[in-house]
Amino acid sequence: MKSLLLPVALLVASAVTMPANATTSEQSLKKAEQLREIALRSHLGYDIVESLTVEVGPRLAGTPADARAVAWAQAKFSELGFDKIYKQPVTVRHWERGNASAEILTPFPQPLAITALGDSVATPKGGITGELAFFDSVAELEAADPKTVKGKIVYIDARMHQHREGKEYSLAVAGRSIGSSVASEKGAIALMIRSVGTDKSRMPHTGNMRYKDGVKKIPAGAISTSDAMMLMAMKKRGKAITVNMDLGTTAYTPKTSYNVIGEITGSTLPDEYILIGAHLDSWDEGTGALDDGAGVGITMAAAKLIKEFKPKRTIRVVLFANEEGGLVGAKEYRDANASELHKIKLAGESDFGARSIWRFDSQVNPENLGLMAQIAKVLKPLSINHGNNKAGGGPDVSVLPAKGVPVFSLRQDGTDYFDYHHTANDTLDKINPEELRQNVAAWAVVAYITAQSDSKLLPLEVK
Amino acid sequence: MKSLLLPVALLVASAVTMPANATTSEQSLKKAEQLREIALRSHLGYDIVESLTVEVGPRLAGTPADARAVAWAQAKFSELGFDKIYKQPVTVRHWERGNASAEILTPFPQPLAITALGDSVATPKGGITGELAFFDSVAELEAADPKTVKGKIVYIDARMHQHREGKEYSLAVAGRSIGSSVASEKGAIALMIRSVGTDKSRMPHTGNMRYKDGVKKIPAGAISTSDAMMLMAMKKRGKAITVNMDLGTTAYTPKTSYNVIGEITGSTLPDEYILIGAHLDSWDEGTGALDDGAGVGITMAAAKLIKEFKPKRTIRVVLFANEEGGLVGAKEYRDANASELHKIKLAGESDFGARSIWRFDSQVNPENLGLMAQIAKVLKPLSINHGNNKAGGGPDVSVLPAKGVPVFSLRQDGTDYFDYHHTANDTLDKINPEELRQNVAAWAVVAYITAQSDSKLLPLEVK
Numbered sequence: 025m026k027s028l029l030l031p032v033a034l035l036v037a038s039a040v041t042m043p044a045n046a047t048t049s050e051q052s053l054k055k056a057e058q059l060r061e062i063a064l065r066s067h068l069g070y071d072i073v074e075s076l077t078v079e080v081g082p083r084l085a086g087t088p089a090d091a092r093a094v095a096w097a098q099a100k101f102s103e104l105g106f107d108k109i110y111k112q113p114v115t116v117r118h119w120e121r122g123n124a125s126a127e128i129l130t131p132f133p134q135p136l137a138i139t140a141l142g143d144s145v146a147t148p149k150g151g152i153t154g155e156l157a158f159f160d161s162v163a164e165l166e167a168a169d170p171k172t173v174k175g176k177i178v179y180i181d182a183r184m185h186q187h188r189e190g191k192e193y194s195l196a197v198a199g200r201s202i203g204s205s206v207a208s209e210k211g212a213i214a215l216m217i218r219s220v221g222t223d224k225s226r227m228p229h230t231g232n233m234r235y236k237d238g239v240k241k242i243p244a245g246a247i248s249t250s251d252a253m254m255l256m257a258m259k260k261r262g263k264a265i266t267v268n269m270d271l272g273t274t275a276y277t278p279k280t281s282y283n284v285i286g287e288i289t290g291s292t293l294p295d296e297y298i299l300i301g302a303h304l305d306s307w308d309e310g311t312g313a314l315d316d317g318a319g320v321g322i323t324m325a326a327a328k329l330i331k332e333f334k335p336k337r338t339i340r341v342v343l344f345a346n347e348e349g350g351l352v353g354a355k356e357y358r359d360a361n362a363s364e365l366h367k368i369k370l371a372g373e374s375d376f377g378a379r380s381i382w383r384f385d386s387q388v389n390p391e392n393l394g395l396m397a398q399i400a401k402v403l404k405p406l407s408i409n410h411g412n413n414k415a416g417g418g419p420d421v422s423v424l425p426a427k428g429v430p431v432f433s434l435r436q437d438g439t440d441y442f443d444y445h446h447t448a449n450d451t452l453d454k455i456n457p458e459e460l461r462q463n464v465a466a467w468a469v470v471a472y473i474t475a476q477s478d479s480k481l482l483p484l485e486v487k
Numbered sequence: 488m489k490s491l492l493l494p495v496a497l498l499v500a501s502a503v504t505m506p507a508n509a510t511t512s513e514q515s516l517k518k519a520e521q522l523r524e525i526a527l528r529s530h531l532g533y534d535i536v537e538s539l540t541v542e543v544g545p546r547l548a549g550t551p552a553d554a555r556a557v558a559w560a561q562a563k564f565s566e567l568g569f570d571k572i573y574k575q576p577v578t579v580r581h582w583e584r585g586n587a588s589a590e591i592l593t594p595f596p597q598p599l600a601i602t603a604l605g606d607s608v609a610t611p612k613g614g615i616t617g618e619l620a621f622f623d624s625v626a627e628l629e630a631a632d633p634k635t636v637k638g639k640i641v642y643i644d645a646r647m648h649q650h651r652e653g654k655e656y657s658l659a660v661a662g663r664s665i666g667s668s669v670a671s672e673k674g675a676i677a678l679m680i681r682s683v684g685t686d687k688s689r690m691p692h693t694g695n696m697r698y699k700d701g702v703k704k705i706p707a708g709a710i711s712t713s714d715a716m717m718l719m720a721m722k723k724r725g726k727a728i729t730v731n732m733d734l735g736t737t738a739y740t741p742k743t744s745y746n747v748i749g750e751i752t753g754s755t756l757p758d759e760y761i762l763i764g765a766h767l768d769s770w771d772e773g774t775g776a777l778d779d780g781a782g783v784g785i786t787m788a789a790a791k792l793i794k795e796f797k798p799k800r801t802i803r804v805v806l807f808a809n810e811e812g813g814l815v816g817a818k819e820y821r822d823a824n825a826s827e828l829h830k831i832k833l834a835g836e837s838d839f840g841a842r843s844i845w846r847f848d849s850q851v852n853p854e855n856l857g858l859m860a861q862i863a864k865v866l867k868p869l870s871i872n873h874g875n876n877k878a879g880g881g882p883d884v885s886v887l888p889a890k891g892v893p894v895f896s897l898r899q900d901g902t903d904y905f906d907y908h909h910t911a912n913d914t915l916d917k918i919n920p921e922e923l924r925q926n927v928a929a930w931a932v933v934a935y936i937t938a939q940s941d942s943k944l945l946p947l948e949v950k
Binding site: 074077078079080081082089092132133134135137224225226227249250251253254257258261310311447448449451452453454 | 537540541542543544545552555595596597598600687688689690712713714716717720721724773774910911912914915916917
């Protein structure tokens, strides 16, 4: 039987183990269970997302709507009775979309639903016209003879399929993020991509891109997945396809936006922080209900509900500025608070929509894994499994572990997240209030138990 | 047992009975079964819809794209080997959408996804601005004191829910069809409606409307259901809501379009016609895959497949012009062919999307109910039930029973039809090829058996 015992032993070793440093009191754990049940019946999270999407709506960083969102966040923290409310300036780019249209001119004229990628330059007035050069991926484009691309509009048709963890996103997104630079270096006049999305609909997906230094900036847009399917069927007809794309984007001077922060002050360890957060900015086409109004609602509501339980440590809710521009507010937060980061004992961001959470991961000092196991036990009735100790913490929070800050992730079901991601269809009606409540309950449990723990909360070892 | 027998007898009497005039040969019925199985394996219907949506795309009556659709239809009939191909001129309005945008100005500025209703006049350049006056229905608007409406933009929030037969459409559509006239008569400056649709998405639904004679024409648009939900949540905040709506529509001089007709000539009764059809025009925002590219594909494919079986009567496929403008091509067809309508022995139109058919209804002379029962038997393996003798025949074909022409309906599952109806999202990816094949099989069966029947096919009694 030895041969059978060995794999079992390995399995146990690779799962989460329970070190000695696990001393959250039974009383605190009982309270955490009460908190969980209260959160499961609370409509507060949903009310906050509704308020943000109805009273502010789209809030692209640097725009007047972004400034309204900052004012909204301060007012909402105040209305909810947070103990300390402040904001931290962040310099953000200010880019606006303007008009966006495209049409196939030959061989079979018809319009295309298109959106400009974030930070794309505009086309000349009246648009830019060219023949399409087709590629399945950036890799294929990179390998292409520049002769096949020069003077043309590069089209990249990278597909993405639904997946609980959104696994194909990082692959498919390459066309969006660096496609225009690669195309430009080969002499293309513009970039058009199949939307990085898993829907079958006429909703193009925007998103961030960057021009490489020194590259000629060419306009870049994404057509909807429905249009992409039509276009590929047209390509099969064997004739050259010419399109006109007309993007009326404008780059303004950078603006000042803000990370907005609200705190529930700890009763006995006020100078130790549990940081939970989300990003306040959104793309401009939808109302940013899923990305990231949901995260705003979940974390604000969780902290507010914890307040009634008088946590020992301070709960800090950070609503980051300009995540969509490339974690701009998060980097500023990290740098401006460099000398204080050791006070953050655990951090996590909610930024993957509003579906139910199915797994709890952490990235903490091994000495604190016992505490994570205690948390996991209270999360279990929410149908949340305990995962591993390799959490990223969420996009904005991902900049913190390198500075020694422990993080956690409450992983949501992202199966349909990329149906709506960065589209006009990211609106409140996509949120199921019941699933949102499960999220609020989970966030409240993690933050509260950590805030209450008698364990010493240790930093990560920074290599 | 007599008391039990009576209800059974009644049941039989109220169901479809089998009169003597039911003499389609066993051989023809066997052939119909073969045809059904061939159709179930044929990709032709889907290929035709793909061809129409890829090679023509949107085809609003009167536009250059409509003319391309007419040319496409003639070429497709020819490619498929139809025996006789011709077209019949129809005068159609020519209206184009142009730009469409709207935004809430106060109390919480944000954009709205809007589309102009068909035939709406344009707003002044820069749009029209006003406070919203809210109504749940046209009926409520009709009952309103004009003082509450005068100088305002009327907003009608009529809801519609998914239903297999699309039952709420006829109620909800009143706001779209006559709302602008009712609002105008009470002094409103514009009409905005919640889209007549069952989706939760950011896709506004356009559709036909008419101004009453003599009424001041005010601009009319529909916002998406997602926007409607947001707007109603904003209304609850208790402040007056002002919006700007900017519709850049243009009415041109009427144009000539065409009903396009293809025939498979009957071998022994060529002067008796089984008419099956669909409408060729579509709204301009989607590619008209469901409305009514599917019907075009289903009926052309069914006729083509029947051709190999050499039908006794002629199969006539009519692709009607400008259904969306109010059955314009159908009325022209009826009037221009008035003296020949008695030769049409049965007629039906496919125009309710591309989902599976679940019921077969007819409206035929009672003498021919036996034939309908024979057809129903061959449809049964397609999971199609036999319904009643009160069929409408489909929108365009509905003008024919009053002239004595018998009709049939193959009723499709319309549960999600109004998710996409008249939106940019009416595209090929919404069609399930397998369900489309079931449709083709059913249409082929009905048309073929009727074409083969030895029964005398009698007209309806016209009251």
